[in-house]
Structure formats: structure tokens, C-alpha cells
Amino acid sequence: MLALYRSMKGDDNPRGGPANLTPVSDISELIRAPRDRYLVRRSFCFWQIGTGFKGLIAWGVPQADDAEEMVRAVDLGARKDRHVSLVDMRDVRAVDPVAFDIVSRYIADRQPAFERTVKRQALLHGAGVVGAAVAGFYRVIEPRYPVLAFQDERRAIAWLGVDDADLVLSTLRWLRGQLLDVPDVVARVVTALASGDPSASLVDVARRMGLSTRSLQRALAAAGTSYRQEVHRYRMGRARELLAASTMPVKAVAGAIGLSPDRLTASFRAEVGLPPDEWRRQLGLNGKRAPH
16 A cells, blocks of 8 residues: 655655756645646645646545645646646546546636647556546546556657656656655555454554564654554555445445444545445446446
8 A cells, every 4th residue: 555655754855856856835836836846745746847748646545625736736737838748647546536526527627728738648547447447537528639548657658759758757756756655664564454354453463573562663653654544544445445346335345444334434434525335336437437
């Protein structure tokens, strides 16, 4: 499971990378001067090289407020500069219906502007049900500019026809390394939860990892998280995966992640804004079933 750890800390959001991009702290600053800059938010990163290339990386399960911020950043693409763009959605774990509505309505409304400014757009998507839903996004909104979906980043960048494909590729990989690298201790905890009992106690997981509970707690704190947070992230992420990719009843999904149905429903409402069964129904993307 991927999480945004390093980029949320001021000293871990560095200037640099192959394109020497400068981080900015808010969208208004990016809008004022977007060239050779990047902006990191909870579930996305917008980046730009020169005036001819714009990129977006998204991960996790973007919610409505994430989508609202995302469209403000993406609106830079409706400006006068002709450009190509790369949208990397490979690490999106699930498609939230409300966020989908916000983004799709925005892009539909801005079609005339994007038709004038976007030369080509490549979409990177993952495998499985979520990847298929992401790949099918443009079949729902029917853009007026050339769009092609890829799973291979090199092929996507080559198709865009940028002047310096190696620079774009290395910058994409650098940003992903900054944004999506999970500290080793977190990866080991998630592996322990995934391969064992998701209800396992801190003591049990520490023992399985060959650590004392205090050592594990200290290591997680140094990574900016806690055992309780990682168990919650694992359970909610796994619940979304099971709801999106299977027909398991909500009761069975709750049991698979070590929660009661009522607890799962409460947690889902708090995090997503909908109960699990309703969230699953709305994965049809406005009544249009995600392609399989």
C-alpha cells in the first residue's frame, strides 16, 4: 500500500530532480508562476516543465475535496500555451464517485479551452478493475483532443512526442520516488497484516517482525505514522479493493479485515462520506459500468 510520507514534511519536499523543479506550497502560487514547478497535495502532484509539458500524478482514493483542488491545478492546462500532458493514475486504488463527478463535469465544461491548448494527452493506468475504470474515464467524457491510455510509461512519453523524452521520464520517476516510496518499517507492517490476521495486535506484529513493541513504535513514529494508523489504512484500503473487485457482501468484507459490519460502515462513512454498499453501487461511474 502506497502512502504519502516524505513529501508532507518541509525538509523532505526538495528542490531538484532532473528538471530542477521548484516545489510550491499552494495552488495560487502555482497558478501565478507554473513553469518548472510542482505542487504536492494529499492525493495528487501537479508538475510542469517549461510551457510545453504538464503532468499529474494521483494516488490512493482521491475524495471530493481532493478533486476540487485537482481541477484548480489542472485548469492551468486551459491557458493559452499549447502543450502535451501526462496523467499518471497507476496508483489510484479506487474511484470515488463524487470525485469522479467533479472532475468529469469540469473537463466537460472546459472542453473548448482544452481543445485549443492540449495537443496530446497520455493516460497511465494500472491493471485490474480500478485500472480499467481509469482507462475508461475518457470514454465517458469524450475529449476533443487526442488521448491514449497506456500501462507503460516509456511508450506513453514517446507517443506524446516531447522534445526531451529522457528528461520527462527521469523527472516522472524522481517525483514518484519522492511521493510514493514507503518507509521499510511501514512496508513490513503492511506485509505482516496482509499475510496474517488484520486484527493482529502490535505485540503480535512486532514479534513477527523480530522487534520489541517499543522498537516498532519508535520506528513507525520516525516514519511519521503509528501502528493504529497503519492498521486503519490497511483495513480501509483492503475494504475498497474487495468492494470494487468482488461481489462479497459487506458483512463478509468487514470480517475479512477484522471489523464488525457496523464498525466498517462507520469508518467508511467517516472517510468516504458514504456507507460501503452505496459506495460500491456508485462505482458504476454515473450509471456507466466501469469496463472489465
